[in-house]
Amino acid sequence: MSSDELRDEKGEAVSVFIVSLGNPPPHDQSRHSAGHILLKALQSHLGFPAFRRFRPFGNSLVTEGKVADHVNIMLCQCAASMNESGDVVAKAYRQFVSASATGSQDDGWPTLVVLHDEMELAPGQLRLGTGSASAKGHNGLKSVQQSLRSTGLGGRLAAKNGKFLRVGFGIGRPAGSTRKKEDVSAFVLGQLPESEREELEGCAEDLMDLLEEEITK
Template identity: 25%
Template sequence: MIIIAGLGNPGPKYENNRHNIGFMAADEIARRWRFGPERAKFQSVIREGEVETASGAVRVLLMKPQTYMNESGRAVGETARFYKVRPESVIVFHDEIDLAPGRFRMKTGGGAAGQNGVRSLISHLGADFRRGRMGVGHPGEAHLVMPHVLGDFHKAEKPWLDALLRAVADALPFALAGDDERYQGEVMRLAPAPKYSPRQQARGGE
């Protein structure tokens, strides 16, 4: 089994926030691969399903922790312990301010880089889980980071956002087969990121 966790904050107030791109990715994966219905378990909204890979079907538990972002590790850690899933079989999708909007990177291990959900996961799982880092850009100044990530995506961002979410779901068999490098490449092939630097948003997109 593979556990896939999308990170975000629960409730309609946060639904369209940049910080909730992980929830959006989880929803798109569930839609694309026709996962079962949502239910409440492990302090999360979970769905179960199977995804066909080149070497056969892989069972996936998809979860959206309802603990709020900063406590995501409690829910994911509980789930991993229950199913005896090792960290390398946990894939976490989250927003990444140090990547330009629409960029995507897979990474295993390392630090939290200021992402509080990832920090919580490290404290409950150790560092060796896999991260699908989804770029939302940096506002340019440290004091603007919180309103940036807790702000909604602009209408102008919808084309790259929708393309990235579809690509993350469509290419998922590569990640489930353990080929993160191929997965990253395929996501970026299907959804090339817009051509601007991570900090241009703060300068009005010049």
């Protein structure tokens, strides 16, 4: 994607808030933290400054930059554990809206993008979807959806012509495709294999291509 292409259909600049879901150490390199690993790869791809912890964003790790001179992107690694992500994501997004130039306008709010692991995809695949669609058992997504509803941010985001998107990175399922809770838990909290990690880290450009196509509709 050329950075000059990331404008909306009216040719106006956009702001994008990209937040990753995962778990803190010692599970920060697990399959369940694929969103965090992808976010760090994106930070490197975009050449943004190093992440720093910022209390107004729920003590999450954040970095921000411009692509060309008209695209403002903030990357945020959610500080909460996966199943409790919602409140921190809602707080961080609200803070970004308040600080964004678009936050004071009636015609649009920044796009919200959630990065997460996806068991329903084969390892290495990326899939972009609507953030409000069924979480299909993903507790991190459920938590985010519930917090956006309970705070009213989800409704206001839609009313302000903002977009709520999510991008899943495929991690597949445990051997035998078992759905037993204990097997699934052990699998997602297991270390992401080196080959899949390298594939994940190479997805940053593909991720930006997916977002450019959706955001500029």
